[in-house]
Amino acid sequence: MAMTMAEKILARAAGRQQVSPDEIVVAPVDLAMSHENADLVRKTFQQIGRPTVWDPGKIVIIFDHRVPAESEKTAATHRSVREFVRAQGITHFYDVGRGGICHQVLAEQGHVRPGMVVVGTDSHTTTHGAFGAFATGIGATEMAGVWCEGALWFKAPATIRILAQGEFQAWVSAKDLILFIIGRLGADGADYRAVEFDGPAIRGLTVASRMVLTNLAMEMGAKVAFTPVDDWLLEYLRPRTAEPLERIEPDAGAVYESTLEIHLERDVAEPQVSCPHAVDQVQPVSALGSVRIDQAVLGSCTNGRLEDLEVAAALLAGRKVHPDTRLIVIPASQQIYLEALRCGYLEALVAAGAMIDPPGCGPCVGVHQGVLAAGEVCISSTNRNFVGRMGSADSQVYLASPAVVAASAIAGRIVAPSVLEEEVAACLA
């Protein structure tokens, strides 16, 4: 019988001819990722009492949420994970200054390949569906179980198919597309489901932009999300891994629970903004009115990649961050940091008045490096705007694309980049 991506990967992993939605299967795990919460996993693992992990080559640990350690407590956590990594012989460990945000590092280091079953102690593990993997988030205790057993039970999800066609309009990006979709389907619109993104508009996207879609699919509850495994993707992966790469795709005739068709020109004619305090409160930027901002944040596992820094640098080159606003930029990984340095993006950003945070999660989760005070308003390229997410419970976070974040940093209020162009044109006239 014809199967979706999720069904196909689960069936094969579980050694079955096929699986259908709601069937429970036990599948071996190909890769198990954790960040700082590896310490909580370690504790539970030791409480269970196994002497060694199931496979030290299949565990990846990456510090990103609190790098470098912002407190003595975190420093102690980091140390205990390092000791555990050494004692267990875990091969893939990215310490402070060696990696970056976990999802970016897994991708750029070639850890994830089409057809794999990946679990991570981070909800945005759905990101890795951009590489054709069945990838989902789990809690620390469940991960301790995976470290023991190397396998996990999964309920096969029904799949929602999202087809996008048409051309991306000026200053409209993958971020705007996915914010629009979340606004349409709601915060639980894909709960327990798989999502398959396809269509000509998706196939034309860079790998970095596809990761934006699979990353944010989590914010409508998706268990896993996929973009197509095509030549572009294989080209991205080939230099990053010695392992064979396979082209895995959904069968023609696979059964979808529903299909959403997006016409870019009609549906996403302009940049979109997600308003406080829920990701699904989405409006086109022109509908917002004048929203003054205290801070702009460019970074995260959603939008801290080279193309994101590039668009911001292009907008900010020769301009200045608004005097009443601060701009914080966080390259998603050491590698992106280096590339952005070489391309001159960071120079343009610093000259414009941006502060560059070290690669990692930065203020995204409200811990350090740019948290908000009561009453402050922030525009951010990250993926969550819940109450208190980036600091005070009385602060407000708006989510948008890197281009809107950069343009807003210049204007001191939330604007589309086209507004800057109009202003320049008005000055020249």
Next chain:
Amino acid sequence: MSRLILRGHVAAALGHHVDTDLIYPGRYLNITDREKTSEHLFELAYPDLRPRLGPGAILVAGRNFGCGSSREQAAAAMRYAGVQAVLAVSFARIFYRNAINLGLPAVVCAETARIASGDELEIDLEGGMVTNRTQGVSLASAPLDPRAVALLEAGGLAPYLKKKYAA
């Protein structure tokens, strides 16, 4: 009393989309003493709620309870605060798994709107029935599957595996 029939009072009836940042703020994720995590439960969003949560408390919510982060502290802190069960119209999937893995019953009940703060409930986890003794109504709930029952009976995944390996 069996773990599978619970009785208690509803400490709070919450709305839809109660996310994990509301339940347990990210800034406290590096607390290593697990029992201390319960001090920060609902701290930013519902500061009045924490003092009402004591042994035996039941929480009730609408759709998509526990959406957001994979942080299991959201479920663990509730358990350390004494919460004996959470009822919701639906749960975000990671939260649901975390709750069961940590020994906190998460019960899917479509009619939580018919339960108010202060109501006395009896919950039959296996049978799939919530009896609201205060209002005198019985509400259907999704019976827990045998896998979840086994985990809850063991007190969570860690003790369950510990026992399995010791055998």
